[in-house]
Amino acid sequence: MKKRENKLNLILASGSPRRKQLLGYLNIPFEIKTADIDEVSNKESPEEQACDISEQKGRAVFENIEAGDFLIISSDTMVILDGEIFGKPGNKENARVMLNKLSGKTHEVVTAVSFIDKSGEAINFFDKTKVSFNQIDPELLEEYxxxxxxxxxxxxxxxxxxxxxxxxxxxxxxxxxxxxPLEKVIQKLKENGYWTKLR
Incomplete structure (x- = not known):
């Protein structure tokens, strides 16, 4: 098969094995590049914060890419319960506090995704899912x-x-x-004309 002249190089700006696996389901070749950022945002809403941090991740990779035709995909996920944002706990005690708060309640998961191509312009979007927890058994919690x-x-x-x-x-x-959010990623790739260039 003749290689397309307008072929885009896809770059996943994440070291997450879960994101790598999900993007792999699209059967599009991609490479992984990561850059450390502080993952801090001064935006107001959780959705805006997630989009901001996702874009920061993508831009950190963008700054280190040489010339070429590429599309960077970055992402950030937050858990929100009653207006409180839960990021990564970082340690066992924080994880215990978070899970005890989530126990027996319904929370929202917001995942933002950013596309950045060679123009440097970012396209940000997000998806939301409601997740309900059982009452977590204390013994199972400690085992986890x-x-x-x-x-x-x-x-x-x-x-x-x-x-x-x-x-x-x-x-x-x-x-x-x-x-x-694989379904929304596919939708946005198509809407913005990237889908055919990646395949």
Whole structure:
């Protein structure tokens, strides 16, 4: 097959194995480039904050790319309960506090995604999913915390991991809760003319 002249190089600006797996389902070749940022935003709403941090991640990679035709995809996920934003806990005690707050309640997962191409312009969007938790058994909670699976995930849990037992119901995109809203990513790639250039 003749290679297209307008072929875009796809770059995932994330070291997350979950995002890598989900993007891989599109059967589009991509490379991974990451850059450390503080993941801090002064925006007001959780949605704006997630979009801002996602764009920061993409821009940090953009600054280190040489010439070429490329599309950077970056992402950020937040958990929101009653207006409180839960990011990554970072340690076991923070994870325990987060999960005890989420126990028996319904929260929202917001995942923002950013596209940045060679023009340097960013396209930001987000998806939301409602997630309801069972009352978490204290013994199961401690067993889960001992695995340290919670430390690198927004809200201290991953829907695809051992904490799946905490969840009673989700309303919306499953992949959004994992950290990469695949359905919306495809939609936005098509809307913005990237889809055919990547395939």
């Amino acid at each position: 915390l001992d695995t340290e699976d919670s430390l690198d995930k927004a809200g201290a849990y991953g829907i695809q991991g051992a904490s799946l037992t905490f969840i009673s119901q989700i309303e919306g995109s499953y992949s959004n809760v994992v950290g990469f």
